[in-house]
Each structure stands twice: as structure tokens, then as C-alpha cells.
Amino acid sequence: MSPDAPAHLSEEEIINLVASLAGGAGGELTVGIGDDCAVLGGAQAGLVVTTDLLVQGVHFDLGLMSPSDVGHRSMAANLSDLAAMGAEPAWGFLSLGLPAHPQASFVSELVGSMVSQGRAYGLKLAGGDTVKSPVVVINLCLLGAMGNLAPVLRSGGLLGDAVCVTGLLGGSGAGLAWLQAGRDPEDPAAAGAVAAHQRPTPRVEAGRALAESGQVHAMMDLSDGLASDLPRLARASGLGAAVEAELVPIDPAAMAVAQALEGDALGWALAGGEDFELMFTCDPGRVELLAQLVAEATGGLAVSQVGRLTPGPGVTLIRQGKEEPITYMGFDHFRESAP
DSSP, rough: OOSSSOOSSOOOHHHHHHHHHHHOOOEEEOOOBBBBSEEEEEGGTTEEEEEHHHTTTTTTTTTTTTTHHHHHHHHHHHHHHHHHOEEEEEEEEEEEEEEESOOEEEEEEHHHOOOOOOOOTEEEEEEEEEEEEEEEEEEEEEHHHHHHHOOOOGOOOTTTTTEESSSOOOOHHHHHHHTTTTTTOOOTHHHHHHHHHHSSOHHHHHHHHHHHHTTTEEEEOOSSSSHHHHHHHHHHHTTEEEEEEESOOOHHHHHHHHHHHHHOOOHHHHHOOOOOOOEEEEEEEEEEEHHEEEEHHHHHHOEEEEEEEEESEEEEEHHHHHHOOOOTOOOOOTTTTTT
């Protein structure tokens, strides 16, 4: 590390450092570190792999979520990565860390919810490991099958592409804020936001439809928020991006929570994270067609164009005619304000 290097690394810098140490793709690894999934070649061609580590107190609070909710969201987060490549879920491997004296009811509820969520999308849990741990630790590794399709990467965006998202944004962040404020999770005003946080829907069908269209240039899922994930996609494509604030599809449930808590619904939509919608880029003239394909594949899920890919680095938010940088303002495990 050079003398000018920062003493403390951000999450993005850690990922970049590990990628540089590991080396790039090659041999039987078609795509390595830096996308939603790794893409395997050789005898494993047509398979993509993702893994995710979830730690109690960092990613979930068992005081705010049931074991079933934690299991559901854990599996949904990983299925979302497969969806971002356009893959069909195939197999899963679970490594589970549990405190001493685990209760059968807790493990059954947690893992049973994962299994049920995976089966709904054709995934079978095939193995894993268990260890004793100070807190609950969940590591899922999922394999997805591409069939005859090429996986949609983050790096294919083109200058002038429309930046689009599926569904609504900000619901999960608003739901978490509501729960952390100690408010009633059953309150009708916040029920939709709480559900978005505890029981997100992975967009597997939408991802497959977008990949099958052949019209999508780049794609990834929104796990850390538009303000962090769009810079990753833009950087992988060698470009920048601009987002129009008035085009961001904010979840009405997030707006209701914002009104009750005096919060910022747009802020949750941009940086709240864990919405697990898909973000993709395409020719602006193909947005309407792709929106129709997604709606047909999912029973009505909406697609919204929120911005465009630009020449400059970083991402700017255009609000009331003024531009402001929003690059990497989403969740970062190693930012001082991160839990």
C-alpha cells in the first residue's frame, strides 16, 4: 500500500483490493469478482455463482424480525443476485453459525423459510456447514443456470443508455426506520414498508425476461441503494450516470412513513438499500418494449426510467434543475455511520 493510501478502507475499496489480489477472470472463470455473480466456464459453462454473508446485529435484528423473516430475506437477497444475471435458480449451499444451545424451533423456522423461498423459484438446498458462533451468521451460496443465454453483466452499459429500475424504491429503508423507531409493525400506514423490509420479493422472472429480450446492455440488483449500486454499474461500464429525482419511483408506503416520522422518502429510495429491485440499462427506444415484457412475465411489475449513462465519472442527482453528486452514498459496512 502506498504512503498516500487511506488508513481505513471503504467497502468498495476492500472489494477492489481483494479483486486485484485475486486476479481477473481467465481459464475456466469467465467473470470473476466485481459483478452480482461469478460466471463459470469450462465444464461448468452456463453456471453463475453468488454468495452472501449476513451477520446478526449488522444485517438483521432478531428484535425486529422473526427467524422466518430473516430466513426469507436471506434467501431473497441471494436470489436477487441470480436474477440480476438473468439466471434460473438451481442449487444452494448454507453455512450457518449459531450461538450455544440452539433451539430446534429457531433453526426450523429460519431454515424452513429459506427452503420454502428457494423452492418457490426452483432452487434446491444441497449442502453446507454449521458452526458455533457468538451471534447468528448466515452464509448462502447459490448457483444459477443460464441455459443458452449469456449472463447480463454490469459492464455492458453504453453511453446514452436509459437507466431503468423495476418496481418501487425506498420501502425497505422506510420499513427499517419504522421498526427502529419502535412503531407498531401492524399499523396499516406502514404495513407495506415493513413487508418490503422483512419479506422482499426477488425479481427472478423479471431478470429472466430482460435477459431473454437481448435488449439489455447491463444489469444488477439494488441491494445497497441506487446511490451506491448505480455508480458500480456505471464504473464497470467505464461511464458516469445522471438520475432525475422526479423520475425515481418512490414507494407510497415510504412516503407514508416519511410523513409519520418526518423522514426522507427520496433518501430511502436512493440510499436506503435492500429493495432488491433490478436496475438495467438499454437503448432509450427499447424502454417501453422491456417494460411490457417485464409486466407480462411478472403479472404487472412496473419499469421506470430514472436516468441515463453519461460520459463523466460518478453519479449526479438532478433535482429542480440543480445537480448534486450522490456517488456511493448508499450503505457501506465500513463507513463510520454504518451500524
